[in-house]
Amino acid sequence: MPAVGTYFYNIFHSLYTVIVGMKITIKHLFTHSATVQYPTVKMKIPERARNRLYVNIDDCIGCDQCSMACPVDCITIDTIKSTPDVDLGLTSKNTKKRLYVPRFDIDIAKCCYCGLCVWPCPTDCIVMTDVYEFSEFDRKKLIYSFSNMSTDEIAGAQERLKKYDEEQAAKKAAVKAAAPITPPSSKPESSAS
Amino acid sequence: MIDQTMLQPPTLPTNYTVKQGHIKTSTGKTIRTEEMIINMGPQHPSTHGVLRLEIVVDGEIIVDCIPHIGYLHRCFEKHCEHMTNYQMVIPYADRMDYCSAMTNEWAFALAAERLLKIEVPERVEYIRVIMAELQRIASHLIAVGTYGIDSGAFTPFLYTFIDREKILDLFEMTCGARLLYNYIWIGGLSHDLPPKFIEQAKDFVEYFRPRLKMLNDLLSYNEIFVKRTANVGVLPKDVAINYAVSGPQLRGSGVNWDLRRDDPYSIYHKLEWEPQVGKGEMGTVGDCWDRHIVRMHEMEQCLNIIEQALAGLPEGNVKAAIPKRIRPEKDAEIYVRTESSRGELGFYIVSDGTASPFRVKARGPAFVNLSVLPEIAKGAMIADLVLIAGSIDIVLGEVDR
Amino acid sequence: MEIIQKLFANELIVSILLSLLPLVFIIAYALVVLYTEMKVAAHIQDRVAYMRTGWHGLLQPIADMLKLLQKEDIIPDKADKLLFRLAPIIAFVGTYAAYAVLPFSSIYIGSNINLGAFFLVAVGSLVVVGILMAGWASNNKWSLFGGVRSAAQMISYEIPTAIAIIIVVMITGSLNLQDVTKFQDGGIGNWVVFGGPSPWLQKLMLMPFTIITFFILFVSSIAEVNRTPFDLPEAESELVQGFNTEYSGMRFAMFYLSEYANLFTVSAVGIALFLGGWSSPFGTFMSGPVWGIFWFVAKAYIFVLVQIWVRWTLPRLRVDQLMYVSWKVLTPWLFVCLLSVGLILVL
Numbered sequence: 024m025p026a027v028g029t030y031f032y033n034i035f036h037s038l039y040t041v042i043v044g045m046k047i048t049i050k051h052l053f054t055h056s057a058t059v060q061y062p063t064v065k066m067k068i069p070e071r072a073r074n075r076l077y078v079n080i081d082d083c084i085g086c087d088q089c090s091m092a093c094p095v096d097c098i099t100i101d102t103i104k105s106t107p108d109v110d111l112g113l114t115s116k117n118t119k120k121r122l123y124v125p126r127f128d129i130d131i132a133k134c135c136y137c138g139l140c141v142w143p144c145p146t147d148c149i150v151m152t153d154v155y156e157f158s159e160f161d162r163k164k165l166i167y168s169f170s171n172m173s174t175d176e177i178a179g180a181q182e183r184l185k186k187y188d189e190e191q192a193a194k195k196a197a198v199k200a201a202a203p204i205t206p207p208s209s210k211p212e213s214s215a216s
Numbered sequence: 217m218i219d220q221t222m223l224q225p226p227t228l229p230t231n232y233t234v235k236q237g238h239i240k241t242s243t244g245k246t247i248r249t250e251e252m253i254i255n256m257g258p259q260h261p262s263t264h265g266v267l268r269l270e271i272v273v274d275g276e277i278i279v280d281c282i283p284h285i286g287y288l289h290r291c292f293e294k295h296c297e298h299m300t301n302y303q304m305v306i307p308y309a310d311r312m313d314y315c316s317a318m319t320n321e322w323a324f325a326l327a328a329e330r331l332l333k334i335e336v337p338e339r340v341e342y343i344r345v346i347m348a349e350l351q352r353i354a355s356h357l358i359a360v361g362t363y364g365i366d367s368g369a370f371t372p373f374l375y376t377f378i379d380r381e382k383i384l385d386l387f388e389m390t391c392g393a394r395l396l397y398n399y400i401w402i403g404g405l406s407h408d409l410p411p412k413f414i415e416q417a418k419d420f421v422e423y424f425r426p427r428l429k430m431l432n433d434l435l436s437y438n439e440i441f442v443k444r445t446a447n448v449g450v451l452p453k454d455v456a457i458n459y460a461v462s463g464p465q466l467r468g469s470g471v472n473w474d475l476r477r478d479d480p481y482s483i484y485h486k487l488e489w490e491p492q493v494g495k496g497e498m499g500t501v502g503d504c505w506d507r508h509i510v511r512m513h514e515m516e517q518c519l520n521i522i523e524q525a526l527a528g529l530p531e532g533n534v535k536a537a538i539p540k541r542i543r544p545e546k547d548a549e550i551y552v553r554t555e556s557s558r559g560e561l562g563f564y565i566v567s568d569g570t571a572s573p574f575r576v577k578a579r580g581p582a583f584v585n586l587s588v589l590p591e592i593a594k595g596a597m598i599a600d601l602v603l604i605a606g607s608i609d610i611v612l613g614e615v616d617r
Numbered sequence: 618m619e620i621i622q623k624l625f626a627n628e629l630i631v632s633i634l635l636s637l638l639p640l641v642f643i644i645a646y647a648l649v650v651l652y653t654e655m656k657v658a659a660h661i662q663d664r665v666a667y668m669r670t671g672w673h674g675l676l677q678p679i680a681d682m683l684k685l686l687q688k689e690d691i692i693p694d695k696a697d698k699l700l701f702r703l704a705p706i707i708a709f710v711g712t713y714a715a716y717a718v719l720p721f722s723s724i725y726i727g728s729n730i731n732l733g734a735f736f737l738v739a740v741g742s743l744v745v746v747g748i749l750m751a752g753w754a755s756n757n758k759w760s761l762f763g764g765v766r767s768a769a770q771m772i773s774y775e776i777p778t779a780i781a782i783i784i785v786v787m788i789t790g791s792l793n794l795q796d797v798t799k800f801q802d803g804g805i806g807n808w809v810v811f812g813g814p815s816p817w818l819q820k821l822m823l824m825p826f827t828i829i830t831f832f833i834l835f836v837s838s839i840a841e842v843n844r845t846p847f848d849l850p851e852a853e854s855e856l857v858q859g860f861n862t863e864y865s866g867m868r869f870a871m872f873y874l875s876e877y878a879n880l881f882t883v884s885a886v887g888i889a890l891f892l893g894g895w896s897s898p899f900g901t902f903m904s905g906p907v908w909g910i911f912w913f914v915a916k917a918y919i920f921v922l923v924q925i926w927v928r929w930t931l932p933r934l935r936v937d938q939l940m941y942v943s944w945k946v947l948t949p950w951l952f953v954c955l956l957s958v959g960l961i962l963v964l
Binding site: 055 | 657659660661662663664668927929930931946
C-alpha cells in the first residue's frame, strides 16, 4: 500500500534529515567563531574604504565643485575673493589660491558616503578617511567646520575686499567720469551733477 | 484644531465586511462566530521591514489579506528630477533596493548609457557582470537566511551572513563601501579592480560551493522545512504572468524567463549558464519551496558566471568611456530593463536636454511581486502567510521607493 | 533532612524550608541554563555570545535577571487586570508544584507519594491554564493566538507523555518516582531505557520498545516546554512573542522562570523514568545521597543540552503538522509499544 509506505517513509526521512542538520550544527559548535570582539579587536579596513570626509583646507581653492557634486547637499562653502596685494600661497599641486575659504562645513549627519565629492576636486584636498567611529549625542556636533580662518581674519578679508572693491569702483567711476570729458561731446546731466 | 477623523483607528479593509456565523456545540448551544481582523506589521518581526498586512482570519485561516505600503517612501523619483547631474542619481538608485545595490546602479547606468549612446569598454562589462553576480549571491543569501528565520530556524541566517560578509569584503576592497557602493558609473566604474581581487574572488567561489551544499542540507532539504513550504502559497504560471511577476519568483512558477538571456545586455550572451526553473520537486510547481530552491540553484549559476567572467577578464581602462559632461538630447527617452536579484528592474528616463533628468521612473521588481501576495495568501494559515511573504523576498526600500 | 529537622525542631519551619529549597535550585539552575543556552546557540552559529560581564560573560544571566526585575511593570489599559496578574503566578505554581515529587536523591524528595508520576502529569497541565489566561487577559490578538495554540499543543502532547509513563510503570510496577528510580539502581544496564533489570532475553526484547518510548517522551517533552521545533505558542516570526507579548518586568520574568523550571521538570521526568534518576551509571561507584543529586542534575543538564542543540537546528512546525505528529505518529507508536511491552512482560 503506497499510503502506508509514505507514512513510514516520511517518519524515517524526517528523522534522517533532522540528524543531518544536527550533525552540521554540532560541527559548527566546535569551530572558530566568525565574529570579533569589536571595540577591543578591530577588523582591517581596506585602503579604499570610504568613511568620514576630511578636508585639507590648506589645499582648498574654494572652487565649490565638491559641493556641486554632492547629491545630498551636505557641503556648504563660502568664499571671499582675495585682493591682488595678498598672496594666499600655492596648493600642493602648485596652483595659485585666489579665494579665502571662511566657511567649509560638512554636515556628516547628512553625508551618504557616496564619494562623489572626492573625484572632481582639482587639488585632491577632500578625501574619505578610514575613521568610522564618530557618533555624537548632539547632532549639531556632526557639522564639521574645516575652515581655519578666525572671525577677525574673515572680517579683515571682507573689509579688505570691500575697500578694494570701493577703490576699484572709485577708479572705475573716475575712469567713467574722466571718459566723458575726453570725447568732445559732453552731456548736460552729467555736468549738472 | 486636530482633525478628529485622523485620530480614528483605520477602518480598513475598505470594502470588506466581517462575516458572522453560528456554530452548534455538542450540547445544543449556538455560539456566534466572527471573523477577526488582525494588523500584521509594520512592526511585526517577519514582514521584512515596514510592510503592513491587514489580514482577515477565520481562526488561523486567512480569508483576506490587504498589503499597505508606503512607510518607507523617500521620493526616489522626485529626488532624481532635482539632481543637477545624472551621476548624482546613482547613490539614490543604490538606496532603492539596499540588499542588491550593485544591480540597481547598473540598471540606471545602463539606461543612461543607452540614452547617451555610449559604448562601454569590454573590461568594464566583465567587471560589472562579476560585481552584479556577486551581489546576486549576497542578496539571495539574505533572502534564504531570513527565510530560515521565518520558518523558525535561526542558525542558517547566521551562516548565510558569514558568506555574505566575504562578498561585502570583496566589494569594500574594490570600491570602499560595503552596502551602497556607487561603484558603477555612467560609462564606466569608479575604481579598477584592486590587485588581489581576482585571487580572492576565485577563493570565494571555491569556498562557497560546499557552503551551498551545507545550506541545502541544513535548511532546504530538511523535512520540517519541506513540509512547511511545499504546496504552500502556490503561484500558478498564468497568475504569475498576469501579475507581471518576475525574477526568481516567476521562475519558481515554472516560467523559463530571465532577462539576462531573453533581453540580453552586457556580455551575458557570451557566458554559459542556465536560468533555473521551479520543477515542483517537493510539491506543486510554484510553491514556496520552489521559489526557495530556485534561489539556491541560482547562486550556483552565479558562481559559474563569475568563474567564466574572471577567466575572460580583458585588460583596459575602466574610466575611458566616462563622459565629461552628461547631457542627453532634448526629448530623448528610454526604458531599459535588467534582471536584478529580485526580477525585472527597469528605468524609464526622459531627458529635456539639460544636465538633470526630466523624469525618472523605476519599475521595481519587489513592488510588482508583492502585488501577488493577496492572491496566493488566501486560504493559507497565519504561519504560512509569513512564509509566503518571505518567499516573495521583498525589500521595502524598493517597494516604497 | 534530619539535620535540618534537628536544627529547627519545628515541623512548620522545616517544611517551609524544605519546600523553598527547590526554588533556590530553580533560580540557580535557570541562570546556568540561560547561560548555556546563549553560549551553545552562539557557538553553533559561529558567534561567541556575551563576553563582557565577568569571565566570558558569566555574570550576564544575573545582570539579565536584575534588569528584568527593575523594569517597569506595564499592564495594558484594556487588559483583564485580575487575570493578567494571576496568569504568571498560576503558570509558575504549576511548574513549581511538580518539584514536590522529583526524586533529587535517595534521601531528598519533597513528597514521597505513591502517585508521583500521576501527580506530575496532573499538575503539569496547570501551566496551560496560566498561559491560556495570559493569552486571553492581554487583550491582544497575537497573545490570544499564542494562548490558544499553547493550550491545544500542551493538551495533545500530554497524551504521549502519559502513555510513555504508563509503559515505564508497567515495567517497574510503581507510580512512585522514588521506587521507579530505586528499581533502576545499579549501573547503566539496569536503566529502563535498556529494558530494566530483567533477564537478558526479556531485556533484549524490551529494548527496542523502551528506546522508542524514551525517544517519543523526549520529543513530547520538547513540545511541552514550547521549544523549537514546537515553539508555536511564542513563535517569534509569526506571533511576535505569543502570550508573552504584553508582559514586562517581573511578570515576564515569572513566565521566563517557569519556562526554565518546566524545562528541568520534563528532563527530570525523562531521567527518573528512563535513565536511572539519581543512580550512578557505574553501579556502586560514585553513588550515595550526595552523588545522587550530582547525577540527577548532571543527567538533566545533558538532556537540556540536547534540547538546546535541537532548538538551534530545526525550523518550526505548523499547527496542523504539530497535531499530526502528536496524534498520528507519536500516539499510535506508543500504543504499539504499550501492547508489545505488555505482551513481553506477560510472557
